[in-house]
Amino acid sequence: MSANDEKFTLPSGSVYSNWGEWAALVIGAIDSELGWLPRWLESDRPDVPANLEELRYVLPLLSACVAALEITIMKAFVVRHKENQNTNGGSTSNDTYNKHSLNDELYDPDSLVSLSGGDAVVNAGTWLFIGFGAVYRPNANHAALYDVSASARLTTGVDSYSDAALAVTAHAPVLYAMSFTGTKTIRLEVWTQTGAGGNGLGVPSNKGVETYALLIGLQLAP
Numbered sequence: 001m002s003a004n005d006e007k008f009t010l011p012s013g014s015v016y017s018n019w020g021e022w023a024a025l026v027i028g029a030i031d032s033e034l035g036w037l038p039r040w041l042e043s044d045r046p047d048v049p050a051n052l053e054e055l056r057y058v059l060p061l062l063s064a065c066v067a068a069l070e071i072t073i074m075k076a077f078v079v080r081h082k083e084n085q086n087t088n089g090g091s092t093s094n095d096t097y098n099k100h101s102l103n104d105e106l107y108d109p110d111s112l113v114s115l116s117g118g119d120a121v122v123n124a125g126t127w128l129f130i131g132f133g134a135v136y137r138p139n140a141n142h143a144a145l146y147d148v149s150a151s152a153r154l155t156t157g158v159d160s161y162s163d164a165a166l167a168v169t170a171h172a173p174v175l176y177a178m179s180f181t182g183t184k185t186i187r188l189e190v191w192t193q194t195g196a197g198g199n200g201l202g203v204p205s206n207k208g209v210e211t212y213a214l215l216i217g218l219q220l221a222p
Contacts, residue, residue: 072221078107079120081133081188081201081213089134089202089212093195097144097153100133100188100201100213113217119148120186126179126220131157131188132171133213134202137164138192143174148185154178156191164194169203179222188215 157174
């Protein structure tokens with residue numbers, strides 16, 4: 001495993017007995033090179049909203065869902081919504097699916113994905129997509145994946161509630177598995193009951209490059 005210039009390398013064609021094992025590898029690679037992940041995971045930091053501790057429960061949840069399975073991950077990519085230091089993530093609107101602009105490839109050694117207009121254009125295959133999108137002061141909220149190619153919402157994620165009056169950020173996960181031929185354009189969205197101008201899609205930490213959303217694509221053995 002290696003990491004440099006905000007990229008990291010994972011072994012391809014490896015078999016992982018559960019998502020926790022694979023995710024630990026990803027987290028280790030990102031954590032060794034990027035500064036933002038520790039701030040996400042450490043809820044006792046004064047500069048991080050306390051509700052970000054919910055991310056601690058995401059990976060155990062994924063692991064529990066597939067603990068009885070042995071899945072071969074052939075290849076993978078990771079893309080994100082990135083902004084310059086101390087730059088807001090963008091506005092959200094009431095009762096609307098708001099788009100996180102995916103504008104940076106963190107990991108894609110096999111050229112599995114390209115980015116176009118803030119969406120991920122993914123090569124053919126059998127895929128498990130895992131997404132996280134920040135949403136600030138939303139009240140009720142959830143993440144979603146939208147199939148731009150078919151003009152259809154694929155799925156919505158775990159419903160969450162973060163009281164807008166408390167000025168906190170939610171990061172609800174969304175997962176979806178699918179197979180397709182040709183390329184498919186995938187969009188990561190967050191639905192918010194209550195919108196927030198300027199920073200509804202993320203409040204900057206001002207500690208370096210700001211990351212407001214992640215989309216992970218795992219290409220599985222057919």
